Amino acid sequence: MTPEQQMIADFKQTFGTEPGARVLKRLSILCFENRPTYVDQNALATAYREGFRGVILHIRSQLNKDPMKDSPTQVINERTL
Numbered sequence: 001m002t003p004e005q006q007m008i009a010d011f012k013q014t015f016g017t018e019p020g021a022r023v024l025k026r027l028s029i030l031c032f033e034n035r036p037t038y039v040d041q042n043a044l045a046t047a048y049r050e051g052f053r054g055v056i057l058h059i060r061s062q063l064n065k066d067p068m069k070d071s072p073t074q075v076i077n078e079r080t081l
Contacts, residue, residue, distance in 0.1 A: 004018035
């Protein structure tokens with residue numbers, strides 16, 4: 001297993017437990033996963049919230065991957081976003 005595949009497996013192990021699911025639910029709320037990040041007339045606050053949202057979206061993307069099927073190239077390219 002490559003380091004990238006191991007990381008995907010680690011995400012799944014961490015958030016695949018009952019306590020991990022509770023933490024993920026809390027992160028979803030704190031990181032604006034399903035709420036608007038736009039702050040009227042405040043581009044910096046909007047960007048700040050988008051940074052939070054990027055964290056939860058990255059976690060979700062890792063949880064949706066299969067560590068044995070997703071290629072390391074996909075993971076590496078994702079890091080450059």
